[in-house]
Amino acid sequence: MLGFVGGLAFIVVAGVAGQVVGRSARVPSIIVLLLLGILVGPVTGWLDPDAVLGSRLYPLVSMAVGLLLFEESLKLDLTRLRGGARRPVLALVTVGALITALTATLAAHWLLGLPIGRAGVIGAILIVSGPTVVGPLLALIRPKQPLESVLAFEGIFIDPIGATAALAVTNMVLHGEPVRLGVTGLTGVGVGLVGAVVFVLVVRWRRIDPATHVAIALAVALAVYAVAEALHDEAGLFATTALGVAVANQTVVRIDAVHEFGSHIGLVLIGALFIVLAARVDLHALARYALPTLALVAVLVLVIRPLAAAAATARSVLDRNERAMVAAMAPRGIVAASTASVFALRFEDAGTPFPQLVPVVFGVVLATAVVYGVAGPLVARRLGVRTSEPVRLDDDGVPVVVTELAAALDGREPPPSSRPSPPGTRHP
Template sequence: MDDELVGLALVVVLAVGAQLLAARLVIPAIVPLLAVGVLAGDVTGLIDPEALLGPALTDAISIAVGIILFEGALGLRREELSGPVRGVVLRLVAAGALITWVCAALAVGFLLDVPRPIAILIGAIVIVSGPTVVLPMLEFIRPVRSVRSILKWEGILVDPVGAIAAVVTFNALDFGGGGVSLRVGGFSLTMLAGIGCGIAGALVLMPLLRAGWLAERQKVAATLMAVVAAFAAADVLRDDAGLVATIVMGLVLANQRRVDISRIVEFKETLGAILLGVLFILLSATVALDDVVALGWPAVALVALLVLVVRPLAVAACTWRSGVPLRERALLAALAPRGIVAASTASVFGLELADRGAPGAELIVPIVFTVIAGTVVFYAIVAPLAARALGLSHGEPAGVLVVGAAPWARDLARALGEAGAEVRVWSPRPEEAAAARVEGLSVCDDPLLGDGAVADDPLDEAIGSVLVTTDDDALNELLVERLAQELGAARVLALPAADGRPQVAARDRALEPPLFGEQATAQELARRWETGERVRVVASGPPGALPLATVREQADGGARAVHPLTTGPAPAPRPGDVLLVLGA
């Protein structure tokens, strides 16, 4: 009993700890998760998933994969993909996925001599990339917006596409022999069961999400309940229909208009992250290094073909006559790592086929994990170098977004620009935004409270800090909460509430101390401005003036970096720094 308890606790500790390490190092979480899982499993024997979960291991992994695929399908919203990158992304997700599938299946069959049904299944599994591995790389590389948008949406969209392809392959092919034969009847019944249960689950969940008697956290629990119930119901009707059900359920919820699915964002952010970590620790702990090593040079050749031939071929075909510049096409070809969804689907199908005694089933997991490790390492090294060599990588964001455009806030934005900073202004009040335009300020028109409004916007590339300055405390709280989710808590600073306290959201999220100090409420700053004080750029603060920010030159010679001042310690002055103050 103690061994099982320690083992389960260790899985959770390692899963969360590896993700915290990844966040600190700004690397894909899959890198430490893979390393820690293998060390804790095959190398040291500290974690034995089969001993911990016994016969329930396969079912537990299947349910976890279903939840992850549901989360991925929630991102498939038609209206979220628009503009000039739409065509390229759709071609990459459709034609590019097909090219990858066919080429990968042929390469696996030729290089590793596995049965054709297994090769086709592996080809479908390695289609996927995924936001859990792509987004941390994009955060580190900081490519130009067009490349970032294409890679982000390809990663989001191709996850369920690859999962659907793998599920279809798994249910449509006969794995009993070395040839390829279709099981049309069984496949059709499986798809019907999955589609029916997925739609039913969404229809049951939507009234619960609209219900006024359920608290937000209870709606998160209701979502989890409905997803697991739909998965189980579909699997009871037809083996392996559960994954289809969760994908369909996510698609239905993402594209309906009756209920706001942003209510379940906590489900995606908290439970999804923990589940991904636990799942990948368990999966990587099942990998035998001897099996991976036994694949030998053919496995290395497979990874080389995928990154040097297949990915460039898919990008070239999908961006032909698209208007995407050659340099950007080259960078698109240099980033397509495989991630957690590939690992989890490989484990589910590998265990299922091994139980059936299918020839070659034991090769699925080591081959896919080799592809995951190889592509992550290759792209982690090559993609940043390629981005810099092609001139498509941004430096650290240094700009400022001033939220609120009262007269004193417009004066602040003007002074920041005068000091050499890149500044944009956003206001919820049209008359303030119009006044900012008249004064020559750059005004942001995007709805900052929209779902995902900033994460795929030029703001995310250029803005190093957000200064929330409106005189509406309730609005400030909402803005702080949303912008902290989108951009990170450290980049969002807010004035204290009218009574001098930090914003509630700021306290809950442990943000920086109040912007400009505890006494610098919007009302106090407006009063000082109305009495004749103005924001000035000075070398040192005169007596009685309120210090607002330090503006500092950057090593790359770009826009100056702004360090807003709070009640916390001010940055040590450097030669060339200038100070912004509010004073007479």
């Protein structure tokens, strides 16, 4: 059995290796990470996160999810939404998210036999998607504009929104006290906003080298998480989310360098987090809930997503076939699985285990990645919404069109990984 140091090193190495393999094979890294984590965990027994991390497991996983939400929230720059894509994207992450949460809650209640509160936790978690799983699928599908921008921006914006909603529902179910939920949320948001002010003041100090901005952002994110948790239990995730949104939308300092957070720290963080989470999956629970999970996936794919997409894209710039393509694209990704795992730990810590949460959400993540990965290109070809030009991805797995658009709106040069290639260069 691996000790703490050896286990920690193994987790990091396996996490990075899984993402490298995923990117090289041009498949969503989350699939590789989940399968690798299950292999080294419950299948072979090489890694037991509970034995390696012990009592540190919950605080470390919770802090890692907090950093992940900070990284995702940095993408929630509202100035990016301009032009024809603005309306359908905003509708998808508001009206569409609400429809998804409510209908997925009812589906989980009926199919899994869960109390409505716990079904609501699953429904809220299933709002999220994410660029790390949408990006590679867009590379396969190669949709035309403005459809590509709508799908890409929805994937970027929906993660922090869905995670915050899921956090609120989880707190309500665990504590059943609206006042406590309000205090928790306000504490976290307040600390996050103070942290954003501190970050801006530090970065604006001209003696600070831009090369250190990522390290400063990491330090501030860790600090606001710790302070918020010290002031009020479970306020840390609210704090890091508020910090990311505030930093992304302030206009005092440029944060070009901070967007490298996801390329470097995020790479290690996501990989390690998913190896730990997947290694804790109970294979018997996966098998036990396989049929209701597949039924839930069928409802999500055939009923819930088309309903949400129809409501959100009505009377938008998208034509009928493009709207149908939006209805055929809603994979779940890293934030869904990670929030499910950390909330499951919270239920365990509160003495009221939620055994269905992790196997059901992990099953939905894997199944939707496979379904949309296989069906997406076929549906796009059938609808005639594909372009002849391949969709290029930047180093974060986000379509280059999004990176270049954000750079143009910010008045800066696009990063080297997203700049157009020289004439004659072929893209894979």
